[in-house]
Amino acid sequence: MADFDRVIRNGTVVTAADVSRCDIGIRDGRIVALAERIVSDAPSIDAAGRLVMPGGIDSHVHIAQDGDDGTVMADDFLSGTTSAACGGNTTVIPFALQAKGRSLRAAVQDYHAKADGRCLVDYAFHLIVSDPTEGVLGQELPALVKDGYTSFKVFMTYDGLKLNDRELLEVFDVARRERALVMVHAENYDAIRFLTDRLERAGRTEPYYHTASRPVPVEREATHRAISFAEMIDVPIMIVHVSSADAIEQIRWAQGRGLKVFAETCPQYLTLTAEDLKALNMEGEKYVCSPPPRDKASQEACWTGLGNGLFSVFSSDHCPFRYDSPAGKKKHGERTAFRWVPNGIPGVETRLPILFSEGVGKGRLSLQQFVALTSTNHAQMYGLAPRKGSIAVGADADIAIWDPERRVTITQDLLHHGADYTPYEGMEVTGWPETVLVRGETVVEAGRVVGRPGHGRFLKRDLSPFAAPRGIRPTEYEA
Numbered sequence: 085m086a087d088f089d090r091v092i093r094n095g096t097v098v099t100a101a102d103v104s105r106c107d108i109g110i111r112d113g114r115i116v117a118l119a120e121r122i123v124s125d126a127p128s129i130d131a132a133g134r135l136v137m138p139g140g141i142d143s144h145v146h147i148a149q150d151g152d153d154g155t156v157m158a159d160d161f162l163s164g165t166t167s168a169a170c171g172g173n174t175t176v177i178p179f180a181l182q183a184k185g186r187s188l189r190a191a192v193q194d195y196h197a198k199a200d201g202r203c204l205v206d207y208a209f210h211l212i213v214s215d216p217t218e219g220v221l222g223q224e225l226p227a228l229v230k231d232g233y234t235s236f237k238v239f240m241t242y243d244g245l246k247l248n249d250r251e252l253l254e255v256f257d258v259a260r261r262e263r264a265l266v267m268v269h270a271e272n273y274d275a276i277r278f279l280t281d282r283l284e285r286a287g288r289t290e291p292y293y294h295t296a297s298r299p300v301p302v303e304r305e306a307t308h309r310a311i312s313f314a315e316m317i318d319v320p321i322m323i324v325h326v327s328s329a330d331a332i333e334q335i336r337w338a339q340g341r342g343l344k345v346f347a348e349t350c351p352q353y354l355t356l357t358a359e360d361l362k363a364l365n366m367e368g369e370k371y372v373c374s375p376p377p378r379d380k381a382s383q384e385a386c387w388t389g390l391g392n393g394l395f396s397v398f399s400s401d402h403c404p405f406r407y408d409s410p411a412g413k414k415k416h417g418e419r420t421a422f423r424w425v426p427n428g429i430p431g432v433e434t435r436l437p438i439l440f441s442e443g444v445g446k447g448r449l450s451l452q453q454f455v456a457l458t459s460t461n462h463a464q465m466y467g468l469a470p471r472k473g474s475i476a477v478g479a480d481a482d483i484a485i486w487d488p489e490r491r492v493t494i495t496q497d498l499l500h501h502g503a504d505y506t507p508y509e510g511m512e513v514t515g516w517p518e519t520v521l522v523r524g525e526t527v528v529e530a531g532r533v534v535g536r537p538g539h540g541r542f543l544k545r546d547l548s549p550f551a552a553p554r555g556i557r558p559t560e561y562e563a
Contacts, residue, residue: 088116088126089524095131095485099138099475100456108136110481113523118477129519131485137455138474139174139205139482139520140436141462144267144324144348144399146428147178148198152244155426156411158404158502161202162537164432167501169204169527169535171433172517174482175462175472175543176205179237181212184244188213188224192233196542203540204527206482208468210267211236213255214245221258229262232544234467234551237267237324240306241374242427246273252313260319265466265551267322270306270331271298271375280423289421291368295358295376297422303375304330311338311345318553320344322465325401327353327375329385336394344550346396346465349386351431351438352377356507369413371507373403374427387448390457396465398457400435403428404503430503434494440486441513467545481524490516500533 092108097118109117109124147164150156159167168176180195182188188211195209211228213220213236225236238255239245247255259266280297283289288296307323311334314321323335326349338345356377361368371377389395405426406412416424436458443449449457463473471480492498494508520528527535 087111088122088124091122091124091126091128092131092136092483092485093122093128095134095136097136097475098451098455100452100460103451108475108481108483110524113481113525115475115477115479115481118475129485134518135451135486135488136475137484137486138459139484139522140172140458141175141177141468141473142168142173142400142402142432142435143177143397143462143466144350145176145178145402145432147176147402148195149179149181151426152183153415154411155405155415158406158412158430158504159402160502161199163500163502164402165203165205165207165540166533167433167499169520169522170500170531170533172436172484172486172520173432174205174484174520174522175207175468176432177208177210177466179212180209182214182220184215186215188220188228192228199542201538204533204535204537205522205540206543207540208466208543208545209233212245213238213247216247216251216255221254225258226262229264232546234545234547235265235267237269239269240310241269241271241273241276249309249313252310253317256313256317256319256321259551260317260553263547263551265320265322265548267324268310269325270303270310270323272302272306275302275305284421284423289423291366291372291422291425292358292361294372294422294425295361298374298376300328300330300378303328304334307331307334311335311343314345315343320346320551320553322346322348322396324348324399325350325353325375326386326389326395328378328382332385332389332394339394342554344554346550347389347394348397348399349389349395350399350401351435352401352429352507353386354383354442355438355511357383360507366419369425370407370505371429372413372422372425372427373401373429390443391448391453395457396461398435398439400431401428402430402432404430404501406502406504408504429507430501431507433499433501434506434508437492437494437513437516438508438511440515445514465548465550467548468543481521483521484517485519486515486517488515490514492516
């Protein structure tokens with residue numbers, strides 16, 4: 085038997101801990117050797133002048149998540165994971181959505197059927213709990229956590245998804261007992277409805293007013309409430325897609341008190357602003373997402389949070405709809421009110437190049453921070469470590485080889501997602517992934533897709549090491 089199936093030679097290997105010149109020996113889909121020089125006649129990849137990093141893990145993507153109103157998501161699992169791979173990612177974690185009145189277990193089974201045999205990269209599922217009935221909380225959710233679905237998301241807004249305060253507390257309580265990690269979309273539903281109605285009565289229905297219906301206080305209040313509930317129940321939470329300095333201030337306060345409150349931000353909050361929604365001819369619809377992009381000061385606050393460790397992970401919140409489609413952004417007509425525009429933008433393929441160029445390239449982040457924020461921390465947070473998220477002996481050979489000097493202008497024609505536009509059209513970045521290996525098999529080579537659908541495997545996840553409660557709640561002392 086050959087000593088290695090493949091060797092990656094002469095590259096600069098970057099992990100969350102260090103940077104070194106190192107060869108990598110791969111066998112049976114795993115990293116089995118790291119050495120200054122590996123002597124072998126196995127097939128090799130020459131990575132001279134390149135950065136060799138753990139493949140990205142995007143732990144917040146929406147794929148094949150169509151709406152009950154006929155809205156169709158632009159990516160299925162084939163196009164979504166192809167786009168992910170071309171952007172340097174080797175694992176994605178999308179969401180299995182429970183519709184109101186439906187079984188959570190059935191939602192997971194349906195999602196498996198959509199993904200099976202169609203993925204280029206490895207994948208796991210978060211759950212979305214929209215209907216926390218007694219059966220879901222008492223039976224389905226605990227059983228699914230034990231089956232390896234160890235994180236789930238709750239919404240504080242959106243018709244059909246929002247949970248009221250009592251329901252949030254009930255779900256948090258189950259998460260504490262089962263040691264699951266709760267992801268929270270923190271925006272105040274009633275405030276958004278009130279502001280939306282008021283804007284519509286004033287005739288302010290263009291895409292830009294989406295931002296006015298979701299101002300910073302809407303996010304700040306919900307973030308504070310989610311943190312308060314987490315403190316009350318003593319359960320760790322992840323506040324997702326944080327967009328503003330005010331929400332960051334709430335999270336910093338919680339972390340300063342020793343609460344297990346984690347946070348995520350996304351490329352749109354580093355590069356886009358509310359002004360983008362003023363584009364002519366309703367093209368502002370292309371930038372409609374929630375929370376919306378803010379202003380330059382909010383961008384700087386997010387960059388500071390990435391640099392100082394307030395944010396644990398950097399995800400895309402990839403939520404792709406076609407712009408020029410009656411099943412996408414124009415579902416309710418050519419000049420519909422912002423209320424009816426599907427919320428979400430594509431970004432799984434551009435997440436890593438944007439952060440590399442704007443973060444590492446401009447001195448805001450070190451290479452090690454880049455790897456931590458885009459791969460290692462995701463694996464640790466969501467129960468995928470040590471097999472994912474690092475270049476280490478015994479880990480899966482999930483590797484992205486980057487040309488750090490390659491200059492690219494992002495255009496729709498360059499990308500592989502199912503959407504018909506990119507919100508980052510015309511943006512120039514420096515640094516791009518060239519070759520991507522998933523468990524030792526090349527899926528992208530010199531920028532070309534060479535992987536086969538079905539190579540990606542479903543990942544059963546462990547409990548998050550961050551999901552243990554801090555201690556005993558006051559009510560338990562009293563009991």
